[in-house]
Amino acid sequence: MQRPPLPPFTAETAAQKVRMAEDAWNSRDPETVSRAYTPGSRWRNRSTFVTGRDDIVAFLAEKWQKEQEYRLIKELWAFEGNRIAVRFAYEWLGPAGKWVRSYGNENWQFDANGLMEERHASINDLAIDDADRLFHWPQGRRPDDHPSLSDLGL
Secondary structure, eight states: OOOSSOSSOOHHHHHHHHHHHHHHHHHTOHHHHHTTEEEEEEEEETTEEEESHHHHHHHHHHHHHHSEEEEEEEEEEEEETTEEEEEEEEEEEOTTSOEEEEEEEEEEEEOTTSOEEEEEEEEEEEEEOGGGOOOOSOSSSOOTTSOOHHHHTO
16 A cells, blocks of 8 residues: 655655644544554654554544544654654643643654654643633644644744
8 A cells, every 4th residue: 555645755745744644633533544654653652652553543542532622733844765854733622621732743754655664752741721722723634824833933
């Protein structure tokens, strides 16, 4: 199975891959997200290590059970060959009814078919007040005219 765009990436195709990932994650559908990864994909997400699509689905289902009202923006940071570096921020409502903005960086490595085989994510959380939220679109895909992380000064 191929998942274009394929490596080696250009600035245009790397940015396209980043937006495709953002859109999939904003769907909050673990099965949809898992199809972008190789069957044996390896992740480090904070201090959690995940291997394979079944584990990815389980991890994301649990994540989005806890992180309600999830909205994510990803931005291309760098790319070379079959690797892409991304910075991101997402806002979510926690179980205690408190808003959080999570900031992070991801390093991705893709196989020749354009499937992600490695994902390394470092993430920090910041409690925010409702008035400080910046991501207000309806859940799902971020509108094309919504400001980027850079536009928002994040």
